[in-house]
Amino acid sequence: MESLNSHPRRQNPLDRPVDLVPRMIRQGYDRTCIDSRRQWVEEKTACQLPHIGRYSIDGEQMRGNIENPIGAVQVPVGAAGPLLLKGEHAIGTFYVPMATTEGALVRSYERGMVAVTRAGGASARVQSDENTISPVFSFTDIDAAHEFSLRVRDEEPNIRREAESTTRHGRLLRIECNATGRQVIVSFCYSTADASGMNMIVNATERACEWIERNCAARSHYIFSGLSSEKRASGRLFWGGKGKKVTAGALLPATTVKAYLHTTPERLVHMWHHTVIGHIHANSLGYNGQFANGLAAVFIACGQDVANIVNSAVGVTSFEATEEGDLYASVTLPSLTVGTVGGGTSLGTARECLEMLGCTGAGSAEAFAEIVAATLLAGELSMGSAIASGEFVQAHEKYGRNRPE
Numbered sequence: 001m002e003s004l005n006s007h008p009r010r011q012n013p014l015d016r017p018v019d020l021v022p023r024m025i026r027q028g029y030d031r032t033c034i035d036s037r038r039q040w041v042e043e044k045t046a047c048q049l050p051h052i053g054r055y056s057i058d059g060e061q062m063r064g065n066i067e068n069p070i071g072a073v074q075v076p077v078g079a080a081g082p083l084l085l086k087g088e089h090a091i092g093t094f095y096v097p098m099a100t101t102e103g104a105l106v107r108s109y110e111r112g113m114v115a116v117t118r119a120g121g122a123s124a125r126v127q128s129d130e131n132t133i134s135p136v137f138s139f140t141d142i143d144a145a146h147e148f149s150l151r152v153r154d155e156e157p158n159i160r161r162e163a164e165s166t167t168r169h170g171r172l173l174r175i176e177c178n179a180t181g182r183q184v185i186v187s188f189c190y191s192t193a194d195a196s197g198m199n200m201i202v203n204a205t206e207r208a209c210e211w212i213e214r215n216c217a218a219r220s221h222y223i224f225s226g227l228s229s230e231k232r233a234s235g236r237l238f239w240g241g242k243g244k245k246v247t248a249g250a251l252l253p254a255t256t257v258k259a260y261l262h263t264t265p266e267r268l269v270h271m272w273h274h275t276v277i278g279h280i281h282a283n284s285l286g287y288n289g290q291f292a293n294g295l296a297a298v299f300i301a302c303g304q305d306v307a308n309i310v311n312s313a314v315g316v317t318s319f320e321a322t323e324e325g326d327l328y329a330s331v332t333l334p335s336l337t338v339g340t341v342g343g344g345t346s347l348g349t350a351r352e353c354l355e356m357l358g359c360t361g362a363g364s365a366e367a368f369a370e371i372v373a374a375t376l377l378a379g380e381l382s383m384g385s386a387i388a389s390g391e392f393v394q395a396h397e398k399y400g401r402n403r404p405e
Helices: 031-045 105-118 142-154 156-164 198-215 235-239 254-261 265-281 291-301 306-312 348-356 365-389 392-399
Strands: 077-087 091-099 122-133 136-138 171-180 183-191 220-222 242-252 315-321 327-336
Touching (some): 091 105, 105 254, 242 365, 254 265, 265 327, 291 306, 291 348, 306 327
Antiparallel strands (some): 136 183
8 A cells, every 4th residue: 555655745835935026127117127127027827918018118117106117007988977066165057077987977977067067066065074084992901991091182282293294285073982891992093185195094093003013001092993994885984084075966857857767856865765775775885876987987097096886885865855846956975085186187088187177286186076076976976867767778778889880
C-alpha cells in the first residue's frame, strides 16, 4: 500500500510568487508610465485595451484620485432638460448631464423636467449642510465613560482648535457624546464648505482624538464606529449629518399632468398610496421610485464619489392632491453628499459637466445640491406617472435597449 506521502505535493497557488506591476511603472502618472502599465496588464491578461487607452484626462491630474492608472473608462452622457428651477442658490433653466448605459433613463427624467418647467418650475431649498464622523472610545467601566462625556463637553473649545488646525475650510460645528455601556461614541459634526469633505474631516478628527486620549482619560479609540452611516443606508440618515438636507417641490396643474405625464393627479396619489404600503412591508428606508438612478447618472457625470449614492438615496417622495384638484409633488433628501471642489470634480469631463450647470469651484455646492434634488423630483414624477398610466413597460420597450428608436 502506498504511503499517503508518496505522491508529489500539489502546488498551492498561495505558494507562487506574486506577480506585481514593476515598480518603475507603478509609481508614475505621466502618459509613458500609464501606457507602460496598461501594456503590462494587457500582457498579463492576454487582453487588448484600446478604448481604455484613449482618454483626454491629463495623467498628473489623476494623482490623488486613483492608483495604478491604465487609462479611463467611457460612459455615454446625455443632457436632460429644460429644467426650470427657482431655488435659493440655483435659479434659471438647466440642462442636466447624466452618464448612464440604461436606455430610457435620460428620456424619463427629461419628461419629468418638461412637465415641471411647463408648470412654472420647481422650488428647492438646502435645509442644512454638515458632514459627520463618529469615532468610538473605550473605558474601564461605565463611571469612567460617563465622566469622559462630561469632560469632552467642557473641553470642546480645545478639541475644536485641534481639529480645525488641520484644515483651512472645515469648521467643527459641535460634538455629541453617546455612551453605551463602557464605550462612548463621539460624533464630530463639521461644515465642509463646497467639498463633500470626508477625507478632510477624518484627518481633523484623528488629530482631535489624539488630543482627547492625552487629555481626557480615554484608553483607546477607533476612528469609525459605524454610527455616522458613511456610504451605508440607515435610519439615522433621516436626521441628516451626511451632507446636505435638500427639499424640492413643484405644483403641477391637472392639465399639465394630463398633457405631459398622461395621467391625473388623483391617479398619481392613488398609486403613491398603494406603493407606500409596499415600502412599509419591505421595511424600506424612506420612499422613492428611482432616486438611485438619477444620483448615479449625475454623480458619474459630475465627478462625485459614486459610493455616496447609498446614503444620498435615503429619502422621501410625496405626491399630494390639492383642493383644486392639482398635484403637489416633493422630494426630501436628508443626506445628499455632493461637492464642487476636491475629489474628481476637476477631472476632464467632470469639470465640463459641472460647467454646464454653472457649478464649478467654490460657492456653488449648494446650487448643485438644489439642481440634483430638482432632477430627482422630475424622475419621480416621470416614473410614478408611467406606473399610474400603465405605460411603464411600453416605454422601456420603445425607448430602452430592447427596441430603441
